[in-house]
Amino acid sequence: MTDKSGGNVPDLSGRLEGGEHCLHQRVYYEDTDFSGIVYHARYLHFLERGRTDYLRCHGVEQHTLHTIDEEGLAFAVHHMDLKFVRSAHMDDILEIRTRTIKATGARMVLEQSIAAGGVLLTTATVTVVVINRHGRARRMPDDLARTLLEAKGA
Numbered sequence: 756m757t758d759k760s761g762g763n764v765p766d767l768s769g770r771l772e773g774g775e776h777c778l779h780q781r782v783y784y785e786d787t788d789f790s791g792i793v794y795h796a797r798y799l800h801f802l803e804r805g806r807t808d809y810l811r812c813h814g815v816e817q818h819t820l821h822t823i824d825e826e827g828l829a830f831a832v833h834h835m836d837l838k839f840v841r842s843a844h845m846d847d848i849l850e851i852r853t854r855t856i857k858a859t860g861a862r863m864v865l866e867q868s869i870a871a872g873g874v875l876l877t878t879a880t881v882t883v884v885v886i887n888r889h890g891r892a893r894r895m896p897d898d899l900a901r902t903l904l905e906a907k908g909a
Contacts, residue, residue, distance in 0.1 A: 768808040775854035776809035782847045793843040798877050802867050805851035806830075806881070809865075813902050823896070827888035833862070834882040840875050847871040858903040861885045861892040 769778030786797045810817060810830075820828040843849060850870045857864040862884050869877040887893045 768811045769805075769851075771812050775852050776805065776812055778805050778808050778851045778853075780804060780849045780851060782843050782845050782849060784845060786843075787845045791845040793845075793847075795839065798837070798839070798843075798869060801849060801851055801869055802877075802879055802881070805853045805867055806865060806883075809853040815899065815902075821888060826893055828893065828896070829886050829888070830863070830883045831886050832881060833884045836880045838878045840877060843869070843871050843876050849876070855903045856880075858895065858900040861894055863895065863900075863903065 766779070769776055771777075780801055782793055786793050786800075788794050807817060817830070820830075848871065852868045852870075854866050855863065856866050862882060865881045865883065867879040867881060868875060885893055885895045
């Protein structure tokens with residue numbers, strides 16, 4: 756992978772392996788409360804980074820989706836089920852995994868997990884809708900749906 760200046764950026768966006776995306780993130784002081792435990796809302800940030808880099812590793816740059824055609828395209832979280840299993844702590848290295856469960860029409864369902872040191876911390880099932888630049892639902896382009904479903908191994 757290269758950055759905009761043409762330099763190598765190894766694993767900055769994670770990597771695709773076996774039909775899913777894996778991203779590593781360190782827990783910083785800013786992610787924690789006074790006790791050094793990750794604040795619950797920060798897990799949403801880690802999951803968002805996982806989804807964004809999942810798309811990036813599939814060649815989908817979100818900033819270019821807005822100009823994909825005359826309607827534009829964006830992803831918006833419609834529904835999310837979270838389960839907090841254990842807490843993450845400052846300096847933990849998180850492993851954020853993302854995979855497509857379904858990609859049809861104007862909707863995509865992703866499964867995500869966050870682990871540290873091989874211990875599961877959080878799971879999420881995320882339903883994302885495809886919208887145009889005016890916030891109305893629109894169909895996902897067939898080639899994009901096909902790419903994400905192939906990632907699943909469907």
